[in-house]
């Protein structure tokens with residue numbers, strides 16, 4: 001845990017899996033090569049985007065709900081100390097027990113002690129970002145306690161020993177065949193004849209886990225909401241594994257970030273409308289469980305809540321950034337974000353990916369954390385995330401704010417006067433550009449690799465590479481040129497307005513920015529789709545050429561053989577029958593979706609005249625290169 | 628107060644040193660329905676079916692026959708002890724109801740393994756929200772403890788017409804936090820494999836909803852006849 005002086009009282013940053021393993025550009029560079037992931041992710045985000053749009057459109061009062069959601073969360077932050085105490089009081093009054101954890105390690109230790117007190121060697125878990133953040137599973141494993149993830153996707157990720165790539169569909173980077181192979185290899189007692197048909201895979205998981213649900217005495221969960229005035233906890237889910245974990249074991253330990261509170265039971269009516277529609281694009285998720293302490297004869301009798309700080313108070317201390325704590329983890333911002341679609345969830349490293357992760361992770365760890373300080377640059381500032389956010393978090397605004405902080409940090413300001421060494425990636429040019437960079441629309445242009453970047457950098461520096469991380473990013477994004485007209489327009493306006501220095505505390509004009517960038521997200525999404533198609537065509541061409549070459553070679557060989565009295569060209573045909581190139585997963589998904597999705601499902605709705613949403617980027621040439 | 632608690636509260640207070648304001652949230656969203664009951668019922672049916680629940684409209688005269696048909700000829704099924712048993716078909720040699728006492732540790736309750744072995748569960752429900760197609764269980768005596776609607780693979784849920792509302796806020800006003808609440812919207816489902824929706828993972832894979840015309844005054848507008856009324 002790092003302690004940072006911000007010219008104010010000390011703030012305590014968090015630790016655990018909120019620190020990227022490596023800076024964003026490094027990871028993004030690698031992830032961008034992973035065609036399968038991109039194809040799947042592109043398909044997932046497209047599908048969820050359109051489902052979300054249609055169910056949000058059903059509600060005439062969506063904006064009023066967003067406003068209420070945002071205001072309730074503002075109120076939570078402003079009154080956090082009293083609400084936390086009220087929550088504890090009510091949980092306790094109803095027979096539960098509340099524990100407080102300053103950081104990830106403390107939370108994990110509390111959980112381990114509780115588990116040991118029950119004598120359990122294995123626990124069951126329902127997906128929880130808080131425990132992923134604290135690295136609970138790894139911690140328990142080190143101490144001899146097994147943690148079984150019970151969400152299908154988490155199970156896939158856990159058995160496949162990798163990281164979730166998307167909050168909602170954590171295993172979207174795996175196709176059905178890979179999942180079948182993982183199950184065959186890792187699932188005890190699995191039917192060796194298991195096919196890759198999704199209902200069969202789901203059934204395998206049902207049978208595998210049922211016994212665990214019945215036997216295991218301790219479950220660990222997260223919480224979507226905690227209600228201060230009743231001590232109620234809420235978990236929103238789909239598969240029923242949550243209900244199993246929350247109902248059958250005798251002991252339930254719930255990890256909850258201190259920001260997850262809502263003041264009153266009544267407030268849930270707002271979030272139960274905002275969350276499912278923004279999240280999975282459903283009117284309501286299949287199951288939501290609410291419990292308030294202990295109920296005699298019904299469900300767990302030992303109930304614990306671990307309230308987690310782990311950097312949240314540091315985020316709260318940032319007047320602009322604290323709104324990131326309003327997040328209800330719906331992932332809508334990810335699904336609308338062109339950068340996310342492009343780079344994939346792994347690239348963000350932290351538990352919290354996408355636009356919200358780009359602000360939340362550095363807020364939790366401090367921008368001084370070298371791995372996370374590149375995250376606020378991973379955005380095109382198109383404003384789509386802000387428009388999609390059900391609690392109106394102004395992500396672009398916070399991004400710009402954090403970039404400013406990052407530059408300050410790199411130049412020795414803002415750390416209680418302690419001078420930092422000069423930055424590694426961002427050089428002095430960045431500071432010189434700061435004034436301009438604090439203007440959001442310029443920044444977005446700069447990141448798009450446009451002349452604006454040059455201008456920002458000053459005369460001497462060429463900005464074919466934007467400084468540091470930004471260049472790492474632009475290099476791998478195919479940035480579309482915006483119409484020259486809009487840039488000239490911008491420049492003219494800026495010249496007229498004179499100085500660019502934004503007074504401290506002034507908010508980026510997000511409305512204007514969104515207007516300036518109108519259509520950018522759509523443009524990018526379409527462009528990516530077109531590009532994926534182009535890639536596919538190139539791959540097909542390459543494959544064809546390879547085939548032709550091979551054929552020629554074989555022909556040549558055959559002629560030689562013929563000369564030597566061989567069997568003739570008949571075999572040639574056979575010889576050239578190479579194994580068929582595996583179909584890109586996305587194609588398969590799309591096919592399956594249109595075949596199997598029920599009537600009225602958006603999965604089959606591809607919308608006439610739009611760029612083909614099916615990404616087809618599984619270039620075998622490249623994946624071979626990778627190895 | 629533990630050291631950790633004191634420290635976290637101190638951090639929170641320090642973080643809020645700028646004294647951010649806490650406005651009373653504006654609740655300008657819809658909080659009571661202006662739709663006629665028929666339209667609300669139609670909406671409920673539509674949305675339940677959209678999420679793959681089977682829906683049946685019955686009255687007090689036909690409900691037992693419908694349940695009989697849904698259970699099939701051979702069935703051992705569980706009911707909560709507070710259920711109105713006049714809704715049920717007569718027991719036969721092959722079709723037997725098992726009454727759960729409602730308390731997991733007291734006599735007369737089924738174990739988890741027994742629940743796993745039954746064919747179905749029949750319960751009532753507290754309130755249903757048409758706009759989202761959601762049924763709310765509030766662990767009342769005619770709904771039972773949570774495990775009985777979770778472990779069996781087939782849930783037959785009776786929704787009296789008088790408990791149907793249009794909006795989420797209306798529904799939330801009719802359940803209380805004193806007992807556990809389970810909100811159900813269709814059978815369990817996953818989209819984790821290539822985003823293909825698969826019905827039925829761990830919860831009941833079959834959900835039959837019986838909308839029962841119970842002759843009670845229907846709520847129509849805002850919560851008339853509701854358990855806890857309007858706030």
Ligand code: SF4
Pocket residue numbers: 278326327328329330331332333334356385388389390391392393
């Ligand atoms: S920031 Fe907003 S849109 Fe993104 S996950 Fe959080 S609540 Fe959802």
